[in-house]
Amino acid sequence: MNNSNSPKVALGTWAWGSEDVFGDTLTTSDLKPVVDSAMEAGLNLWDTATAYGMGISESxxxxxxxxxxxxxxxxxxxxxxxxxxxxxxxxxxxxxxSLKRLHTNYVDIYWIHNPANVELWTPQLIPLVKSGKVKRVGVSNHNLDEIKLANSILQKEGISISAVQNHFSLLYRSSEKAGIIDYCNENNIDFFSYMVLEQGALSGRYNTKNPLPEGSTRADKYNKMLPELEALVKGLSDLGNKYNASVAQIAEAWAINKNTLPIIGVTKQKYIAETKKSTSIILADDEITMLESLADATNVETKGSWENHMN
Structure with missing residues (x-):
C-alpha cells in the first residue's frame, strides 16, 4: 500500500453486526448508502473479521x-x-x-487477529499465500517480539509481514512507545491504527452533557472518562476551526500524519465525505506535539480488554 495511489484510510466494519459493543443494529439496507458513497469517493479498503458479529460483518x-x-x-x-x-x-x-461470506476467492490482507500462539498459527498462512487466496499477510494486537517472530517464520518461505494492525490513538500510543511503528517504517510494513476515535469518545459528538448512548460496552468504558477528555477535545476543536474541519477529522488526520493508516468505523453515509477530507489535512509538528501533550494530561487508560500491553 506504500504508494501515492494507495488508500490513506481503511473503512472499519466492527460495528456491522456487533450490537452489544456499539448499541446499534445495522442492516444491509442501512449500510448500502455508506458503501456506495465510499466507493464513489475512492475509499475502497474495507476491514472486517470473522469475529465481528460472528460472521455477520463479513456477510x-x-x-x-x-x-x-x-x-x-x-x-x-x-x-x-x-x-x-x-x-x-x-x-x-x-x-x-470468510471467502464464502465475502463472495470472493481471495482476500487482499489476511491477519492473525491476536498472538494466542504465534508458532502454531503463523505457519498456516504460508500455503494460503502460495495458493493466491491471501495476497498479503498481517498481524494484529502483536507486540514487537511477536511481530518479529511471525516475520521470521514467514521469511523462511520467502514471505514477509506487510501490515501490522494495533490500537493506536491520541489516548493510546503504546505501539509508538514500544518501537513498533519505527520497525514498520524501517521494514516497509503498513501500520494500521484502529480505534483512532476511541469508539466515538474523540469524535467531538459526545461530552459530559451528551454522553455515549447507554446500554453498550463503549458507553460503560468511556462515559466516565469524558470529564478528563474535555481539554483534549477542545484542542482538537480549536485546530478544527483553523483547518475548517471537525474534531474527528483532526483526530484522524493526526493518525495519518503519524504515518499510520487509520481504520475508521463508518455506520452513516454522512461521515464518508468527512473521512475523505481528513486524508488531506497536514498538521504542523507543533500542532501534533500540542495534541499529544493534551492527550498525555488526560491520564486515562483506554487499552481494550482483549489487548496485551505493547511495552
Whole structure:
C-alpha cells in the first residue's frame, strides 16, 4: 500500500453486526448508502473479521460489494485463534468460510487477529499465500517480539509481514512507545491504527452533557472518562476551526500524519465525505506535539480488554 495511489484510510466494519459493543443494529439496507458513497469517493479498503458479529460483518460487506468489480476494492479480514475449529487446517477453514461470506476467492490482507500462539498459527498462512487466496499477510494486537517472530517464520518461505494492525490513538500510543511503528517504517510494513476515535469518545459528538448512548460496552468504558477528555477535545476543536474541519477529522488526520493508516468505523453515509477530507489535512509538528501533550494530561487508560500491553 506504500504508494501515492494507495488508500490513506481503511473503512472499519466492527460495528456491522456487533450490537452489544456499539448499541446499534445495522442492516444491509442501512449500510448500502455508506458503501456506495465510499466507493464513489475512492475509499475502497474495507476491514472486517470473522469475529465481528460472528460472521455477520463479513456477510454484510460481501453482500454490499458483490456488485462491484473485485479489482475495484480491497478486503482485509482476520483469523481469530479463539474461534479456531481445532483441526490442523484451522486457518484455512476459517478463511474458506470468510471467502464464502465475502463472495470472493481471495482476500487482499489476511491477519492473525491476536498472538494466542504465534508458532502454531503463523505457519498456516504460508500455503494460503502460495495458493493466491491471501495476497498479503498481517498481524494484529502483536507486540514487537511477536511481530518479529511471525516475520521470521514467514521469511523462511520467502514471505514477509506487510501490515501490522494495533490500537493506536491520541489516548493510546503504546505501539509508538514500544518501537513498533519505527520497525514498520524501517521494514516497509503498513501500520494500521484502529480505534483512532476511541469508539466515538474523540469524535467531538459526545461530552459530559451528551454522553455515549447507554446500554453498550463503549458507553460503560468511556462515559466516565469524558470529564478528563474535555481539554483534549477542545484542542482538537480549536485546530478544527483553523483547518475548517471537525474534531474527528483532526483526530484522524493526526493518525495519518503519524504515518499510520487509520481504520475508521463508518455506520452513516454522512461521515464518508468527512473521512475523505481528513486524508488531506497536514498538521504542523507543533500542532501534533500540542495534541499529544493534551492527550498525555488526560491520564486515562483506554487499552481494550482483549489487548496485551505493547511495552
Amino acid at each position: 454484510i460487506v460481501g453482500d454490499l460489494l458483490k456488485n462491484y468489480k473485485r479489482e475495484d476494492y480491497l478486503i482485509s479480514t482476520k483469523f481469530t485463534p479463539q474461534m479456531a475449529d481445532g483441526s490442523e487446517h484451522a486457518v484455512a477453514n476459517m478463511l474458506e468460510a
